[in-house]
Amino acid sequence: MKYVIVQGDGMADHPQHKLSGKTPLEAAKTPNMDTIASAGSLGRVNTIPPGLPPGSAVGNMSLMGLNPERYYTGRAPLEARGLGVDVEENDIAFRCNLVKFSKSGNRKTMKDYSGGNPTRREAESYVKLLDENIGGNEFRFYQGVSYRNLLLWKGGRTKVDYEDIHLTPPHDITGEPIEESLPRGAGSDLLRGIQEQAEKVLCKHGNSGNGIWLWGQGIGPEVPTLKERYGLGGTVISAVDLVKGLGIYSGLISAEVEGANGNIDTNYEGKVDAAKDSLTDGSLVFLHIEAPDEASHKGNLELKLEAIERIDQRILGPLIKHLESNNQGALLLVTDHITGLESGTHERGSVPFAIFRTSTKNENIDRSFSERCSNETGINFPRGYELIDFFLSEG
Ligand SMILES: [Zn+2]
Known part of the structure:
Protein backbone atom coordinates (compact mmCIF):
# COMPACT_ATOMS: atom_id res chain seq x y z
CA MET A 1 0.00 0.00 0.00
CA THR A 73 8.12 19.85 24.27
CA GLY A 74 7.56 23.10 22.32
CA ARG A 75 7.49 24.03 18.65
CA ALA A 76 10.88 25.67 18.17
CA PRO A 77 12.92 22.45 18.64
CA LEU A 78 10.83 20.84 15.87
CA GLU A 79 11.60 23.79 13.62
CA ALA A 80 15.26 23.55 14.54
CA ARG A 81 15.30 19.95 13.34
CA GLY A 82 13.69 21.05 10.09
CA LEU A 83 16.51 23.56 9.66
CA GLY A 84 19.15 20.95 10.42
CA VAL A 85 20.06 22.58 13.75
CA ASP A 86 20.85 20.22 16.62
CA VAL A 87 19.08 20.95 19.88
CA GLU A 88 21.33 19.30 22.45
CA GLU A 89 20.26 18.08 25.87
CA ASN A 90 20.71 21.37 27.76
CA ASP A 91 19.64 23.72 24.97
CA ILE A 92 16.42 25.70 24.69
CA ALA A 93 15.21 26.67 21.23
CA PHE A 94 13.01 29.70 20.49
CA ARG A 95 11.10 30.73 17.40
CA CYS A 96 12.45 34.15 16.47
CA ASN A 97 9.94 36.00 14.30
CA LEU A 98 11.02 39.05 12.36
CA VAL A 99 8.16 41.46 13.13
CA LYS A 100 7.15 45.06 12.58
CA PHE A 101 6.04 47.38 15.37
CA SER A 102 4.17 50.63 15.15
CA LYS A 103 3.75 53.41 17.67
CA SER A 104 0.33 54.41 18.82
CA GLY A 105 0.70 57.33 21.20
CA ASN A 106 3.57 56.27 23.41
CA ARG A 107 2.60 52.63 23.21
CA LYS A 108 4.23 50.16 20.86
CA THR A 109 1.90 47.79 19.04
CA MET A 110 2.41 44.61 17.00
CA LYS A 111 1.87 45.81 13.44
CA ASP A 112 2.91 42.70 11.53
CA TYR A 113 3.81 39.32 13.05
CA SER A 114 5.42 38.38 9.72
CA GLY A 115 7.73 41.39 9.44
CA GLY A 116 6.39 42.30 6.00
CA ASN A 117 7.28 38.83 4.69
CA PRO A 118 10.98 39.48 4.04
CA THR A 119 12.60 37.77 1.07
CA ARG A 120 15.26 35.16 1.64
CA ARG A 121 17.94 37.76 1.01
CA GLU A 122 16.43 40.33 3.37
CA ALA A 123 15.93 37.75 6.12
CA GLU A 124 19.50 36.59 5.64
CA SER A 125 20.86 40.08 6.19
CA TYR A 126 18.69 40.65 9.29
CA VAL A 127 19.64 37.33 10.89
CA LYS A 128 23.30 37.94 10.13
CA LEU A 129 23.12 41.36 11.81
CA LEU A 130 21.44 39.82 14.85
CA ASP A 131 23.94 37.00 15.16
CA GLU A 132 26.94 39.29 14.73
CA ASN A 133 25.71 41.89 17.22
CA ILE A 134 23.85 39.82 19.82
CA GLY A 135 24.84 36.21 19.21
CA GLY A 136 27.82 34.46 20.70
CA ASN A 137 28.59 31.19 22.42
CA GLU A 138 25.42 31.25 24.48
CA PHE A 139 22.87 32.63 22.00
CA ARG A 140 22.84 31.71 18.33
CA PHE A 141 20.53 32.95 15.58
CA TYR A 142 19.67 30.74 12.60
CA GLN A 143 17.92 31.68 9.39
CA GLY A 144 14.71 29.85 8.57
CA VAL A 145 12.11 30.75 5.93
CA SER A 146 11.27 34.46 5.56
CA TYR A 147 10.17 35.84 8.94
CA ARG A 148 10.34 32.43 10.67
CA ASN A 149 13.80 32.23 12.23
CA LEU A 150 15.38 30.57 15.22
CA LEU A 151 17.26 31.47 18.39
CA LEU A 152 19.14 28.75 20.23
CA TRP A 153 20.09 29.25 23.89
CA LYS A 154 23.03 26.91 24.36
CA GLY A 155 22.99 25.43 27.86
CA GLY A 156 19.84 27.40 28.74
CA ARG A 157 18.46 24.52 30.78
CA THR A 158 21.32 24.76 33.23
CA LYS A 159 20.10 28.30 34.05
CA VAL A 160 16.30 28.24 33.85
CA ASP A 161 13.47 25.75 33.79
CA TYR A 162 12.11 26.05 30.25
CA GLU A 163 8.60 25.27 31.47
CA ASP A 164 8.63 28.47 33.56
CA ILE A 165 9.27 30.72 30.56
CA HIS A 166 6.05 32.42 29.39
CA LEU A 167 5.95 33.82 25.86
CA THR A 168 3.10 34.92 23.58
CA PRO A 169 2.71 34.06 19.88
CA PRO A 170 2.94 37.36 17.96
CA HIS A 171 0.07 36.48 15.58
CA ASP A 172 -2.19 36.47 18.66
CA ILE A 173 -1.56 40.16 19.38
CA THR A 174 -1.76 41.76 15.93
CA GLY A 175 -2.71 45.42 16.35
CA GLU A 176 -2.42 45.21 20.13
CA PRO A 177 0.07 46.91 22.47
CA ILE A 178 3.04 44.61 23.12
CA GLU A 179 3.69 45.72 26.71
CA GLU A 180 1.37 43.13 28.31
CA SER A 181 2.74 40.32 26.16
CA LEU A 182 6.48 40.74 26.62
CA PRO A 183 8.40 37.71 28.03
CA ARG A 184 7.46 36.76 31.58
CA GLY A 185 8.69 34.19 34.07
CA ALA A 186 12.07 32.45 34.03
CA GLY A 187 14.76 34.25 32.03
CA SER A 188 12.38 37.04 31.12
CA ASP A 189 14.84 39.89 31.78
CA LEU A 190 17.35 38.27 29.48
CA LEU A 191 14.79 37.57 26.76
CA ARG A 192 13.30 41.07 26.93
CA GLY A 193 16.83 42.42 26.71
CA ILE A 194 17.52 40.42 23.55
CA GLN A 195 14.32 41.69 21.92
CA GLU A 196 15.20 45.30 22.79
CA GLN A 197 18.75 44.92 21.56
CA ALA A 198 17.53 43.40 18.31
CA GLU A 199 15.30 46.37 17.62
CA LYS A 200 18.22 48.75 18.19
CA VAL A 201 20.53 46.74 15.94
CA LEU A 202 17.98 46.58 13.12
CA CYS A 203 17.09 50.27 13.50
CA LYS A 204 20.73 51.30 13.45
CA HIS A 205 21.10 49.57 10.10
CA GLY A 206 18.21 51.43 8.52
CA ASN A 207 15.32 49.15 9.43
CA SER A 208 13.32 51.30 11.77
CA GLY A 209 10.13 49.70 13.08
CA ASN A 210 11.55 46.21 12.66
CA GLY A 211 12.22 43.90 15.54
CA ILE A 212 12.13 40.30 16.69
CA TRP A 213 9.65 38.37 18.80
CA LEU A 214 10.62 35.24 20.72
CA TRP A 215 8.10 32.47 21.38
CA GLY A 216 7.47 28.73 20.87
CA GLN A 217 10.31 27.76 23.24
CA GLY A 218 11.17 24.16 23.96
CA ILE A 219 13.67 21.35 24.27
CA GLY A 220 14.44 18.49 21.88
CA PRO A 221 11.73 15.78 22.06
ZN1 LIG B 1 -1.20 24.76 11.43
Missing part, protein backbone atom coordinates in the same frame (compact mmCIF):
# COMPACT_ATOMS: atom_id res chain seq x y z
CA LYS A 2 0.94 3.61 -0.58
CA TYR A 3 -0.22 6.16 1.94
CA VAL A 4 -0.57 9.89 1.42
CA ILE A 5 -1.58 12.42 4.05
CA VAL A 6 -2.55 15.82 2.61
CA GLN A 7 -2.65 18.47 5.32
CA GLY A 8 -4.11 21.86 4.36
CA ASP A 9 -3.00 23.98 7.30
CA GLY A 10 -5.76 25.77 9.19
CA MET A 11 -8.45 25.07 6.57
CA ALA A 12 -11.25 24.57 9.10
CA ASP A 13 -13.24 27.62 10.13
CA HIS A 14 -16.64 28.93 11.23
CA PRO A 15 -19.68 29.91 9.15
CA GLN A 16 -19.06 33.28 7.50
CA HIS A 17 -21.60 36.04 7.18
CA LYS A 18 -20.10 37.01 3.81
CA LEU A 19 -20.62 33.43 2.57
CA SER A 20 -24.30 33.35 3.58
CA GLY A 21 -23.48 31.24 6.60
CA LYS A 22 -21.18 28.78 4.86
CA THR A 23 -17.66 28.01 6.01
CA PRO A 24 -14.73 28.53 3.61
CA LEU A 25 -14.50 24.74 3.07
CA GLU A 26 -18.21 24.66 2.18
CA ALA A 27 -18.12 27.67 -0.08
CA ALA A 28 -14.92 26.92 -2.00
CA LYS A 29 -15.21 24.93 -5.23
CA THR A 30 -13.66 21.63 -4.23
CA PRO A 31 -14.77 18.74 -6.47
CA ASN A 32 -11.81 16.56 -5.48
CA MET A 33 -12.24 17.07 -1.75
CA ASP A 34 -15.91 16.22 -2.17
CA THR A 35 -15.06 13.06 -4.10
CA ILE A 36 -12.80 11.98 -1.25
CA ALA A 37 -15.52 12.76 1.33
CA SER A 38 -18.18 10.94 -0.69
CA ALA A 39 -16.26 7.86 -1.77
CA GLY A 40 -14.45 7.32 1.51
CA SER A 41 -14.75 7.75 5.27
CA LEU A 42 -15.64 11.18 6.56
CA GLY A 43 -15.49 12.27 10.18
CA ARG A 44 -13.99 14.54 12.75
CA VAL A 45 -10.74 14.55 14.63
CA ASN A 46 -9.63 16.55 17.66
CA THR A 47 -5.94 17.29 17.19
CA ILE A 48 -5.47 19.60 20.19
CA PRO A 49 -5.65 17.97 23.65
CA PRO A 50 -6.98 20.24 26.41
CA GLY A 51 -4.26 22.28 28.08
CA LEU A 52 -1.89 22.30 25.11
CA PRO A 53 -1.51 25.31 22.79
CA PRO A 54 -3.75 25.14 19.72
CA GLY A 55 -1.40 25.36 16.77
CA SER A 56 0.56 23.56 14.10
CA ALA A 57 3.06 21.89 16.41
CA VAL A 58 0.48 20.09 18.55
CA GLY A 59 -1.92 19.60 15.62
CA ASN A 60 0.62 18.03 13.29
CA MET A 61 2.06 15.93 16.10
CA SER A 62 -1.38 14.37 16.56
CA LEU A 63 -1.70 13.78 12.82
CA MET A 64 1.67 11.99 12.81
CA GLY A 65 0.19 9.67 15.42
CA LEU A 66 2.11 11.03 18.39
CA ASN A 67 0.26 11.83 21.59
CA PRO A 68 1.15 15.50 22.21
CA GLU A 69 0.48 15.10 25.93
CA ARG A 70 3.38 12.72 25.99
CA TYR A 71 5.76 14.08 23.35
CA TYR A 72 5.19 17.80 22.95
CA GLU A 222 12.29 12.04 21.97
CA VAL A 223 9.73 10.41 19.72
CA PRO A 224 9.41 6.95 18.18
CA THR A 225 9.65 6.77 14.38
CA LEU A 226 6.94 5.61 11.98
CA LYS A 227 9.25 2.74 11.13
CA GLU A 228 9.30 1.64 14.77
CA ARG A 229 5.54 2.05 15.14
CA TYR A 230 4.22 0.87 11.77
CA GLY A 231 7.17 -0.39 9.75
CA LEU A 232 6.73 2.53 7.38
CA GLY A 233 9.32 4.83 5.87
CA GLY A 234 8.58 7.79 3.68
CA THR A 235 8.81 11.44 2.94
CA VAL A 236 7.64 14.76 4.33
CA ILE A 237 6.95 17.56 1.84
CA SER A 238 6.52 21.01 3.34
CA ALA A 239 7.85 24.54 3.08
CA VAL A 240 7.61 24.93 6.82
CA ASP A 241 10.47 23.91 9.09
CA LEU A 242 8.15 22.85 11.89
CA VAL A 243 6.45 20.21 9.75
CA LYS A 244 9.73 19.13 8.17
CA GLY A 245 11.27 18.73 11.62
CA LEU A 246 8.35 16.75 12.94
CA GLY A 247 8.58 14.50 9.89
CA ILE A 248 12.32 14.03 10.36
CA TYR A 249 11.85 13.22 14.06
CA SER A 250 9.26 10.65 12.90
CA GLY A 251 11.83 9.05 10.62
CA LEU A 252 10.68 10.58 7.31
CA ILE A 253 13.02 12.14 4.77
CA SER A 254 12.36 15.78 3.97
CA ALA A 255 12.07 16.38 0.22
CA GLU A 256 13.35 19.76 -0.93
CA VAL A 257 10.96 21.26 -3.47
CA GLU A 258 12.17 24.34 -5.29
CA GLY A 259 9.73 27.23 -4.99
CA ALA A 260 7.90 25.74 -1.99
CA ASN A 261 7.46 28.89 0.10
CA GLY A 262 4.51 28.48 2.44
CA ASN A 263 2.46 31.01 0.46
CA ILE A 264 -0.42 30.92 -2.00
CA ASP A 265 2.04 30.89 -4.93
CA THR A 266 3.94 27.84 -3.69
CA ASN A 267 5.10 25.19 -6.17
CA TYR A 268 2.06 22.85 -6.07
CA GLU A 269 3.15 20.79 -9.07
CA GLY A 270 6.64 20.39 -7.61
CA LYS A 271 5.13 19.03 -4.40
CA VAL A 272 2.96 16.55 -6.28
CA ASP A 273 5.95 15.41 -8.36
CA ALA A 274 7.99 14.93 -5.19
CA ALA A 275 5.14 12.89 -3.70
CA LYS A 276 4.84 10.66 -6.77
CA ASP A 277 8.61 10.15 -6.89
CA SER A 278 8.83 9.02 -3.30
CA LEU A 279 5.66 6.91 -3.13
CA THR A 280 6.77 3.33 -3.25
CA ASP A 281 4.96 0.34 -1.85
CA GLY A 282 4.91 0.42 1.94
CA SER A 283 5.70 4.11 2.17
CA LEU A 284 3.97 7.19 3.45
CA VAL A 285 4.05 10.75 2.18
CA PHE A 286 3.05 13.64 4.45
CA LEU A 287 2.29 16.57 2.16
CA HIS A 288 1.64 19.90 3.86
CA ILE A 289 0.30 23.15 2.40
CA GLU A 290 0.61 26.24 4.58
CA ALA A 291 -1.36 28.78 2.52
CA PRO A 292 -4.87 28.51 4.12
CA ASP A 293 -3.39 29.18 7.55
CA GLU A 294 -1.54 32.29 6.39
CA ALA A 295 -4.70 33.61 4.70
CA SER A 296 -6.67 33.07 7.92
CA HIS A 297 -4.10 34.86 10.08
CA LYS A 298 -4.43 37.82 7.75
CA GLY A 299 -8.24 37.64 7.97
CA ASN A 300 -8.39 37.40 4.17
CA LEU A 301 -11.46 35.39 3.15
CA GLU A 302 -10.85 35.58 -0.61
CA LEU A 303 -7.31 34.32 -0.16
CA LYS A 304 -8.46 31.46 2.07
CA LEU A 305 -10.98 30.31 -0.54
CA GLU A 306 -8.31 30.53 -3.24
CA ALA A 307 -5.84 28.55 -1.12
CA ILE A 308 -8.39 25.77 -0.53
CA GLU A 309 -9.31 25.65 -4.23
CA ARG A 310 -5.68 25.42 -5.29
CA ILE A 311 -5.12 22.46 -2.93
CA ASP A 312 -8.17 20.81 -4.45
CA GLN A 313 -7.22 21.37 -8.09
CA ARG A 314 -3.47 21.22 -8.06
CA ILE A 315 -2.68 18.77 -5.25
CA LEU A 316 -5.64 16.46 -4.75
CA GLY A 317 -6.71 16.14 -8.40
CA PRO A 318 -3.36 14.81 -9.64
CA LEU A 319 -2.74 12.73 -6.49
CA ILE A 320 -6.07 10.90 -6.71
CA LYS A 321 -5.37 10.19 -10.37
CA HIS A 322 -1.96 8.84 -9.49
CA LEU A 323 -3.25 6.56 -6.72
CA GLU A 324 -6.10 5.30 -8.91
CA SER A 325 -3.75 4.43 -11.74
CA ASN A 326 -1.82 2.27 -9.27
CA ASN A 327 -4.96 1.01 -7.56
CA GLN A 328 -3.15 0.47 -4.30
CA GLY A 329 -3.34 3.56 -2.28
CA ALA A 330 -4.99 5.48 0.50
CA LEU A 331 -5.20 9.20 0.99
CA LEU A 332 -6.01 11.02 4.22
CA LEU A 333 -7.24 14.58 3.71
CA VAL A 334 -7.11 16.59 6.90
CA THR A 335 -6.24 19.88 8.55
CA ASP A 336 -4.27 20.41 11.74
CA HIS A 337 -6.60 22.86 13.50
CA ILE A 338 -9.15 25.61 12.97
CA THR A 339 -7.65 28.96 12.04
CA GLY A 340 -10.46 31.46 12.40
CA LEU A 341 -10.71 34.29 9.86
CA GLU A 342 -12.45 36.31 12.52
CA SER A 343 -10.13 35.53 15.44
CA GLY A 344 -7.07 35.56 13.17
CA THR A 345 -5.57 32.72 15.14
CA HIS A 346 -5.57 28.97 15.83
CA GLU A 347 -8.52 27.61 17.77
CA ARG A 348 -9.50 24.50 19.68
CA GLY A 349 -12.20 22.20 18.40
CA SER A 350 -12.40 19.16 16.17
CA VAL A 351 -11.81 19.42 12.43
CA PRO A 352 -12.93 17.38 9.41
CA PHE A 353 -10.95 14.50 7.94
CA ALA A 354 -11.68 12.17 5.03
CA ILE A 355 -9.98 8.95 3.93
CA PHE A 356 -10.09 7.75 0.34
CA ARG A 357 -9.07 4.18 -0.51
CA THR A 358 -8.70 2.95 -4.06
CA SER A 359 -9.78 -0.53 -2.89
CA THR A 360 -13.12 0.36 -1.28
CA LYS A 361 -15.29 3.17 -2.53
CA ASN A 362 -18.79 4.18 -1.51
CA GLU A 363 -21.32 4.58 -4.26
CA ASN A 364 -24.33 6.88 -4.32
CA ILE A 365 -23.12 9.02 -1.47
CA ASP A 366 -22.88 12.72 -2.16
CA ARG A 367 -21.37 14.91 0.50
CA SER A 368 -18.82 17.66 0.81
CA PHE A 369 -15.60 17.89 2.75
CA SER A 370 -16.84 20.34 5.34
CA GLU A 371 -17.31 20.99 9.03
CA ARG A 372 -21.05 20.37 8.72
CA CYS A 373 -21.00 17.13 6.72
CA SER A 374 -18.19 15.67 8.79
CA ASN A 375 -20.28 16.22 11.88
CA GLU A 376 -23.14 14.14 10.52
CA THR A 377 -21.35 10.82 10.00
CA GLY A 378 -20.82 10.08 13.69
CA ILE A 379 -17.19 9.10 13.10
CA ASN A 380 -15.09 10.95 15.63
CA PHE A 381 -11.56 10.69 16.99
CA PRO A 382 -11.42 12.67 20.24
CA ARG A 383 -7.79 11.60 20.64
CA GLY A 384 -6.41 12.83 17.34
CA TYR A 385 -3.24 10.73 17.46
CA GLU A 386 -5.38 7.59 17.05
CA LEU A 387 -6.58 8.63 13.58
CA ILE A 388 -3.40 7.34 11.93
CA ASP A 389 -4.07 3.82 13.29
CA PHE A 390 -7.44 3.86 11.53
CA PHE A 391 -5.85 5.22 8.34
CA LEU A 392 -3.02 2.68 8.23
CA SER A 393 -4.92 -0.39 9.38
CA GLU A 394 -8.11 -0.35 7.30
CA GLY A 395 -8.31 -1.65 3.76
